[in-house]
Structure formats: structure tokens, C-alpha cells
Amino acid sequence: MTIEANPNPDESTFMTKIWDYFSTDKRKVGHESTPLLQPTEKPKTLYYLAYGSNLSSSTFLGRRGIRPLSATNVLCPGQILVFDLDGIPYWEPCFANIREVPQDEQVKLQQRIAAAGSPEQVVREYMTELENLAASGNGEIWKNALIGVVYEVTEEDFATIIRTEGGGAGYKNVEVDCYVLPSVSEKGVSGPVTTIRANTLRAPPKIANLNSVSQPSPRYLNLLVTGAKEHSLPPTYIHYLSSLHGYRRTNTMQKIGGALFLAQWMIPILSFFNLKKLFQPGKTGESPPWIQRLEAKLWVTLWFSYRWMYKPIWGDGERTIGDDTDLDGKAVGDSGKHTVDMGVDTLDLGDALVDVEEAVVKAVMKEV
Numbered sequence: 070m071t072i073e074a075n076p077n078p079d080e081s082t083f084m085t086k087i088w089d090y091f092s093t094d095k096r097k098v099g100h101e102s103t104p105l106l107q108p109t110e111k112p113k114t115l116y117y118l119a120y121g122s123n124l125s126s127s128t129f130l131g132r133r134g135i136r137p138l139s140a141t142n143v144l145c146p147g148q149i150l151v152f153d154l155d156g157i158p159y160w161e162p163c164f165a166n167i168r169e170v171p172q173d174e175q176v177k178l179q180q181r182i183a184a185a186g187s188p189e190q191v192v193r194e195y196m197t198e199l200e201n202l203a204a205s206g207n208g209e210i211w212k213n214a215l216i217g218v219v220y221e222v223t224e225e226d227f228a229t230i231i232r233t234e235g236g237g238a239g240y241k242n243v244e245v246d247c248y249v250l251p252s253v254s255e256k257g258v259s260g261p262v263t264t265i266r267a268n269t270l271r272a273p274p275k276i277a278n279l280n281s282v283s284q285p286s287p288r289y290l291n292l293l294v295t296g297a298k299e300h301s302l303p304p305t306y307i308h309y310l311s312s313l314h315g316y317r318r319t320n321t322m323q324k325i326g327g328a329l330f331l332a333q334w335m336i337p338i339l340s341f342f343n344l345k346k347l348f349q350p351g352k353t354g355e356s357p358p359w360i361q362r363l364e365a366k367l368w369v370t371l372w373f374s375y376r377w378m379y380k381p382i383w384g385d386g387e388r389t390i391g392d393d394t395d396l397d398g399k400a401v402g403d404s405g406k407h408t409v410d411m412g413v414d415t416l417d418l419g420d421a422l423v424d425v426e427e428a429v430v431k432a433v434m435k436e437v
Contacts, residue, residue: 112223114138117230118247118269120150120217121165122289124296129220133233137220142302143247143265144192147178148215153281154239154272155368157334158375158386159327162316163283165293166272167215167245189262192248196258199303216306218296219247219267224352227268231354236345238356238364240270250303276365283387287315317389326383334371341367 123129130136147170154164170178178191185191195214202211222230234240249263290313297307318324341364348357355361375386384390 114221114223116265116267117220117222118217118267122292125292135226137222139221141219142250143219145215145247150215152285153277155278159330161286162387163285192262193258199305202305210309210312211305212309218300219265228354236356238361239272243271245269284314284316290315314392319390323384326379330379
């Protein structure tokens, strides 16, 4: 299968190095280890639902070093994909999360389940809708429910997932009902629909930014699209993921602001992550509560400095200027209203600073 290139690699290569370093389980990748279990012992396993970057093999198998025992495509009625977990302005503004559909949609879903007779039958109806949309070719976007992949992983690997996904500071472990996608043939949707109760990671409302208008980076969105293709998720859902708009810095002021913002915050972030490594989590993969609270305060301070110091001067670090629709196509406010455009043609300092930043990050990676 052909893997698509990053649609905008110049804006994410050095940030990717940071994510790669701090989200990679160094104890697994690149090192041979002696098995702790006897050949006759079978490790305990559980089901884990992936819906974001863990769809991609480069992230899940590569950076995190997970070796799933199986992978199953599923649909989760009542859950939707959102991007409301704050990241780093100008570079990785937000990350994927899942959320229950609004109350009125929950009522409609329950009515639909009652009319259909079971959630499994609703899943078949959803699959029929997906197939009909794909066959129509009219380009309509389907986003009625979350579609993802359920991996069967060992308890040790699941702890690694939690550890490399923030150690509980952002995402929390919850259980959701997932329904295995039924087979589709020329005769239509057929076959049984199996229910899987799976663990997944979700940022709760007190952590997620429910009013977020941020756009994820092109690099991050590319991981979702690539992973969806690798797992052969329904074409209509892949089309939905491909339709999402990524954040791009479009003028020199944003590039300069992004460079200054990272220069200010890179050392505190790297220092905190190194401190975090000194207090490795236990079997659950979660960091100590005081570490989680400290990380929350760090991120609150980081975003406070962006909203009150950087955005009014250097421009929007959450949304592409001129892109006034959110991820669901609804209009949002003018996020670029505070931007002062000095003109890319007249001042190319932003690009020069990007080159300097890449060199700095390379040097930091050698040290740590």
C-alpha cells in the first residue's frame, strides 16, 4: 500500500522529532530483551480502541513499540471524533479525542435503536449508508459515528500505550461498546455483528477544551488518514478524515511568532518531560497524581501565554487564517482578526528561523 507523504512537511519535521522521542518506549524499540514469561505462560490481554494517530502503524508499531495480537475494524454508535485536546500553538495545536454525541442526538440514536430492534441492526444500517454514499460518488461527508480499530494487546503493552499517551495527564482510560463492522458483498451488508467492550483513552470535559476551534496539524491528520487506509476502513469514512482541514501558518508574522513561542517553551517542556521520566509510572502506565497536576498547570500556563501575549501580536496559532469553518463545517469567528501580515515576499525571516529551530532540536536530541 502506498503511504501518502506529509502534505506540509516543512512545518512539522522538528516537532515530529520531539514527539518521536518522548512518545517512544525506549525499553522496547531497538533493544532485544529476555522474555520474562515462560513459553507455557500466556500473557493476559485486553481490547484497546484506537481512533487517532494510533491507527497508523508508524505510530503504534513504530514509536510506541506495540505488538497487537489482532486488529478489528469497528463502529461506535453514540461516539464522535473531535479535536479538543490542546497541544502546542503554531505547531501541533490539538489532538484527537472522542466525545458522546449531544443529548438530542443521543435521544435520536435511542429511538433508532428501538425502531431497529438492537444496536447491531443500527450498525448494519450505518454500513448500508456508508456503502450507498460510496457508490453515489457525490462526495457527501458521513460522520454519524466513530469508526476505529480495536487491537488486542497485552496488559503490559496497554500500560505502554497509557505511558506514551501522557501517563494519564490528558487522556483517561474508559470503556466503550464497539461493534465489529459486518462484511459487505454485492448482495449488501451481511454477517453477524459482534459486540466488543473495549478500553480507550478519552480526555474528560474538565481536561478537554470543549470550546476549542483549533485545527490539528497536517502531519497529525496525515497519520489518521494513512492509518485508516492501512486498516481498510470504509472509503466514506476515509473521505471524511481526508476532508478535515489542518492548521497552517500562512504569513511571516505567524512563522516568527511560532519560532519565538517554541524558543520560550521548548526548554520548560523538555525539562518537564525529563523530570517525568524520573518518576516512571507503575504497571498501569499512569504517572503519579502530582506529576499529572503539574503537567496540567504547565499546559494552562503555556496556553495563557499564547492567548494573551502571542496571538494578539503574532497571529493565530490555532486556525489557518481565512479558514472560517470548523471541523464540522460550521462557521466560526474570525480567528485571524489579530494578525498583522508583514508579507511573505518582503520578509522571509520566518523561514530562516525554522531552519535555526531544526538545528536547535537536533542538538537537544543529541543531549537527551
